[in-house]
Amino acid sequence: MQKIEAIIRPDKLSVVKAALEDLAHGGMTLTEVRGHGVQRGVTEQWRGRTFAVEYLTKIKVEMVVKDADVDLVIQRIVEAARTGEVGDGKIFVSNVARAIRIRTGEQDDSAL
Amino acid sequence: MQKIEAIIRPDKLSVVKAALEDLAHGGMTLTEVRGHGVQRGVTEQWRGRTFAVEYLTKIKVEMVVKDADVDLVIQRIVEAARTGEVGDGKIFVSNVARAIRIRTGEQDDSAL
Amino acid sequence: MQKIEAIIRPDKLSVVKAALEDLAHGGMTLTEVRGHGVQRGVTEQWRGRTFAVEYLTKIKVEMVVKDADVDLVIQRIVEAARTGEVGDGKIFVSNVARAIRIRTGEQDDSAL
Amino acid sequence: MKKARSLSLAALIGGGLALLTVGVASAQTPDEIQASLDDLTAALDTMWLIVAATLVLFMQAGFALVEAGFVRSKNVTNILMKNVLDACFGAMVYFAVGFGLAYGAAEAATGFYGSGSFFMSGNTDYATFFFQFVFAATAATIVSGAMAERTKFSAYIVYTVFITGLIYPIVTHWIWDGNGFLTAFRDDPMNGVGVVDFAGSTVVHSVGGWAALVGAIMVGARKGRFVNGQVNAFPGHSLPLGVLGVFILWVGWYGFNAGSTLGMSGGLAEIAARVAVTTTLAAGAGGATAMLLSWIQHGKSDLSLTLNGILGGLVAITAGTATLEPWAAIVAGVVAGFIIVYGVALLDTLKIDDPVGAVPVHLLNGIWGTLAVGLLSSEALMDNAYGVTSTWGILLGGGTDLFVTQLVGIAATAVWVVLASGILFGIIKATIGLRVSEAEEDAGLDVYEHGMEAYPEFTGGRDPFATLSGTGR
Amino acid sequence: MKKARSLSLAALIGGGLALLTVGVASAQTPDEIQASLDDLTAALDTMWLIVAATLVLFMQAGFALVEAGFVRSKNVTNILMKNVLDACFGAMVYFAVGFGLAYGAAEAATGFYGSGSFFMSGNTDYATFFFQFVFAATAATIVSGAMAERTKFSAYIVYTVFITGLIYPIVTHWIWDGNGFLTAFRDDPMNGVGVVDFAGSTVVHSVGGWAALVGAIMVGARKGRFVNGQVNAFPGHSLPLGVLGVFILWVGWYGFNAGSTLGMSGGLAEIAARVAVTTTLAAGAGGATAMLLSWIQHGKSDLSLTLNGILGGLVAITAGTATLEPWAAIVAGVVAGFIIVYGVALLDTLKIDDPVGAVPVHLLNGIWGTLAVGLLSSEALMDNAYGVTSTWGILLGGGTDLFVTQLVGIAATAVWVVLASGILFGIIKATIGLRVSEAEEDAGLDVYEHGMEAYPEFTGGRDPFATLSGTGR
């Protein structure tokens, strides 16, 4: 099993989700994060003084999927989340040793 | 060392925490996440129009533990977090290469 | 590639960021988390009754870096985030199998 | 005359230049002068009633905010809904039956309940109705705070209707209606004085407070509040809401207390001004005392208790606001501060769960305020405000008549409200049920009862998931 | 005399002991008595206008909170800014031209527009100006809610200036100025009665409502609201703000409605008191009805609709608040509740996006309220308030004159406001543009238009990133 962590634009979440809907994936977990990369922040002001907000809100989508599904999921996410502008985000893939479904105690692939 | 990531119901957090109290675990890190799995969301309404809230609030509990402790910790979490209803959550285990305690610079198992 | 996850004090974030500025690192992702370790919480009160807030706010800094950069990044973070008091936090390092830049489709090291 | 009035209206609206005095004809004969004087007097007194009632209505917002700020965010929509409906249903119910039970003066009326004026039939004293209604709404609103975070919404609707329509009006009749068996306004008041409750420490606050206590006991404590002999604190989710609510209540209290002169003419203005001062001093003393006590106890000053202390001081001065000298108002407020700090702790000991402190604020201080009249009222002011010279505060040498009468008022109110609300909550419990399910309590009443979160966005401050949460069905 | 007044001022301020009566000389001759009576009458009526106008100005805060609470957090700074500027620019513009167009009585004035009193020149009736200004500010503020979350800030500034300075004052002149061609205050009113709109269901609320409708249509729906025939809900980010806003509006409405007597003397006090009661009952009925309907429809009671229902009830009673009996006020409120629930749904069906419900609340209920006068006004109260005995509510046997006149008033207002605001929004669209870019709409107007988030901290509740966000340039 692999964990796919995609850091995407908040407003792309619904598109990404739709793109993954038909896959038989078991679930996903979302976290609100703040990111900093090539993309720089916006300028805001407070009582006449401007300042840079250097971290922008992003959504981290985490999905643990079967090894066989990794490529397809990545491809779908890339297609759905891309705008071509800086700030589109990144995908990181790492190995997962075990998975357990708390409700049933099922393990690994059948737990996803 | 292994990282145990458990995604649980928010109201099970105190039970899970109590179940782990007597273990000599070094610490844990919690994140509020939104999850989507077998469990579907609730229906809410706004000015007469209903809509589905498809992501439900969950807590992600992260603990990095010695290899020897992994099974026990998992077992405790599963017991504490289970209700038997959909939405109980999942546990993912992955390998951690190094650990450092910032305060002392201690490394790996002794840093946990 | 390795993922460096550092859990630090919120007020150390700006120092850590400054310490990493000159490195050619590609980006970082931040999450607000609540942590529990050697450090115990603070006491608060509500209508005459005191209680312990057992989880304290921490920032999780995630950076995926080239293998060659790992040691330097860790060293910088440790130096910047240390106060010597309990609660300084921890750093965990784990392996990342793949990285993809969504905007361009670049892979692995060149995607960082 | 009516034509003239409508013309004057036209003139006032239309001609930007028209002087405002055109409404008054050139009255010169003694009779015309008298008519003008009567008109001005009525106008002035009516205006005061309307302004004061508007301030009291604003207190609904204050209660809503205090209660919302003091509960957890998962139950905020629910507590807001209840406060909103207290006003909405309250208006209907008090119009239909409540006002008549309180002040109806038909033949059927006795010293125990009024009759007549239902649906305002045959009664055109709208200013009085408006002023009395806002008090009724206040009494009803007290209960929702004490029963917050676990009471069924349908149960709430039933009990609020009965409190506004039946339980509260009866006590009003007893103590404030000229026919009431306890009133100071009868020709032959009890012990020559009757119960002195100027603006309602007993009539409004204790009534709400007793019902709140009975309700809190019957619905039981919130899950997890008292566990294995340990008392867990459930901090309220927003102190700014709580503070704003208390300031709004404080401001509204000038309508509540000073407005209870019911007019400004005939020397009432002087009383109203003094009432404003005693109200201010008691509020300040209550807040300062609770703050200092909490500081001494825990080494840190507690804003939540300070807020309760201010409200406690206000409730405590409500009965005696016209008959206590300023120094006595400060005494009343200081004692109120103590009552808050120890009263909150006492409820915890008794395992009675009152999330917002309605019982210490409204019941305990309502009782204390009513007793304070019997203890501290000055001779001169009892005469000035009630025309009573035979008895005044026991501690100032005024004998026991007043104090004993106050005790009777407190006791009668306690018996009636405890019985009536006990039966009411008992019937509700046996039929539609009083309490939500455990699952609902865990998840919060907002989603289960109303399908609506108070802060539906992820962080309360910015919503990356907004595009999703709105997927329509 | 002036010296005397200043001396009295000095005495009042300086001497804590000075009696408040020193301002009045010892008037004994009939003329002096008359002068005193006139002074008191003017003082009383002016005071009422000032107090009522202050309450109405407070409604600006109510609108700001309701609109802020009902939008998503990324657009909160923007909607707050608009509400703040409605009051700021409104004051300038109404002072310069609006008041003159509404009530100017110079030769050039006709039945269709006023002239004179621009910049208050030659007019010292400041109480009237103050009272009329706060109504103008209300009309302007209605529009921003319906066009929230996607309208350019510069476009907003242009349209708000024209609504306050031109569109609203013209209708005021027609219906409220003594010269207006539709007014009830002419010597020869249309159909012997003129349009009866006591406090502005049509003059204020429909005017704002029509402009809101035209604006909402012309700016288009928010991105993602209507997709593939599906209607997506965008829940407002904070219900406590919404509830507080509604309570503030409810409280302010007593200034709005009861204050529209424009005085207290000459029997007006009695009208004001009755107005307060009908206002209360309609608000309660509107809220209760909307709540029950939503409960029946979805099995869960909807707080957002309940809030709209209260406001709908208030708008619906605004025209007839002085001529409807209490029972009729309840009828008006109940119908208002239905209009809210079905009106909100209707707009969705028509794919008109009105984030806060300005159209159902202000336009639909403004029309309903104006019609309700023609249907339900009682004979006695038409006489009492307007001195009209020839016609009253059609359902009470008062013939068609009143009802038809009300229809004419509604239609005339519709034609003018739709045309004028259509042209206004058309020109804005063609020049500076009406709508922000898609990118700006996605990210929120707060950052793009104002560089300022409403809740700049990460979680809205605690900011670990605060030290960073403040890095100066």
Next chain:
Amino acid sequence: MKKARSLSLAALIGGGLALLTVGVASAQTPDEIQASLDDLTAALDTMWLIVAATLVLFMQAGFALVEAGFVRSKNVTNILMKNVLDACFGAMVYFAVGFGLAYGAAEAATGFYGSGSFFMSGNTDYATFFFQFVFAATAATIVSGAMAERTKFSAYIVYTVFITGLIYPIVTHWIWDGNGFLTAFRDDPMNGVGVVDFAGSTVVHSVGGWAALVGAIMVGARKGRFVNGQVNAFPGHSLPLGVLGVFILWVGWYGFNAGSTLGMSGGLAEIAARVAVTTTLAAGAGGATAMLLSWIQHGKSDLSLTLNGILGGLVAITAGTATLEPWAAIVAGVVAGFIIVYGVALLDTLKIDDPVGAVPVHLLNGIWGTLAVGLLSSEALMDNAYGVTSTWGILLGGGTDLFVTQLVGIAATAVWVVLASGILFGIIKATIGLRVSEAEEDAGLDVYEHGMEAYPEFTGGRDPFATLSGTGR
């Protein structure tokens, strides 16, 4: 008579049908008529004082919200606590000594301080006390904003007591008491006119502002605000709180300014109405100007500066609200807007850290408002409000007498408040300490000083950790 009054009370409360006029006996003799007139006059003026004072007290909520909204969430409980206690302690202290120092008229009183009326002894003018107290509370509350986010809570308690009890009352005595050496209400005022400060640009706002400036300097800037020559912005955590606060202040300002007529009879109503209009126009002009300036400077309109601009305009009109024509009020407001935008920047340059802008709003515009009287007061209105015909605004040809007197007033106030508050803060610093520790400042004052977070839940919007955070001890 007293019996009659109490009977009328009974009748009013008891009999729903009783007419409101029963309080007035059938006065027919000239003396009885005169008595009725005197009673009505006193009632009317007292009512105005009570209503106005209530509005001013509401400003405490406004200050609390603006200050809370403009600081970071980790210090919100602390700033709320301070605002709550300003009112609580203020009431005690002003009752005990402040009022006597300001208006006490005992033999010992001089032109420099009052004496007598301590604890209201021998003084029953409660309306005046109530009105004066709410002004005192306002002055005290200004300071907490400028010293927010780093001042010790115990230090705060000490300084607020001294400002309310000593520093503020002295200036009040000088300028508003009939004996004060600078007052316009003496028989022989300085330069034939005395300092003209109708509602307190100098007496209230500059006093608070000077103390705020001294305090902000002596406590030092917040950690991280000025680093290596760079100025870091610390955005306030909630703009909705800030906006609501400003609206509440704006509304309360009608009590503050118009209420300062201290009555309605004897032609004062006319002044009050004009005051309401100039107040409105200056507020609008201040807000609009600050908004436009910020837009020009940064390309984006800045809501935080707009809010400061409105408050600046209100402070600037406070002194001259009765003697400036409407156009001049707009001028005063426009200048106030400039002062806000450049004043805020100036403080940054001077490295003085004033989190909420108290110095530009209250001090700079307090000075400007006092000078504006000397520059722009019209001849007619100086006569109308003060009975002075010898001097008026310098720019309108009224000579230098008024302007010079205003300068003296400003200077005398500056010297006294800077000295007194400098000594006060110096002693506090040397004894209990003025500033919290660095660790406390980092973590926020809420947890360290009060053990209470303003938004204790994780996200401010929903609390998954709630079950934990409440584990009792």
